[in-house]
Amino acid sequence: MAIGFDEALARARRVKHGINQYIEHKDTFIFGDGIREIGGSGPVVVLKDSGDCVNMPYYVSTSHDFEVISEGRI
Numbered sequence: 854m855a856i857g858f859d860e861a862l863a864r865a866r867r868v869k870h871g872i873n874q875y876i877e878h879k880d881t882f883i884f885g886d887g888i889r890e891i892g893g894s895g896p897v898v899v900l901k902d903s904g905d906c907v908n909m910p911y912y913v914s915t916s917h918d919f920e921v922i923s924e925g926r927i
Contacts, residue, residue, distance in 0.1 A: 858882060861899040862927065868906050876924040881912060884927075888924045 856864075865884040866872055874907070876883045885896040898912040899905070 855901045856899070856904045860904065861901070864904055865897040865899050867919055874925070874927050875927060877922045878883070878916075879918050879920060879922065880916060883909075883912075 856876050858875075861882040862872070862875070862884065865882070868885075869884065871886040872884045874885055874887060880901050882899045882901065882905060883896050884899065898907045900907060
């Protein structure tokens, strides 16, 4: 069962404070405190299929679909 934006945001906020931006990909939501905070372990990546929170290096090493669906401020 895939999770939606609101649930993903709630899970990400349990891991990282100060989230104010997001990027949505086909299989993930990426939350951070700056829209271009895309490297390292700074952003929280929430997998849509499981709801698990992972870091950016894990996501980059396991996914090949980085097409942006939407992005914005929270």
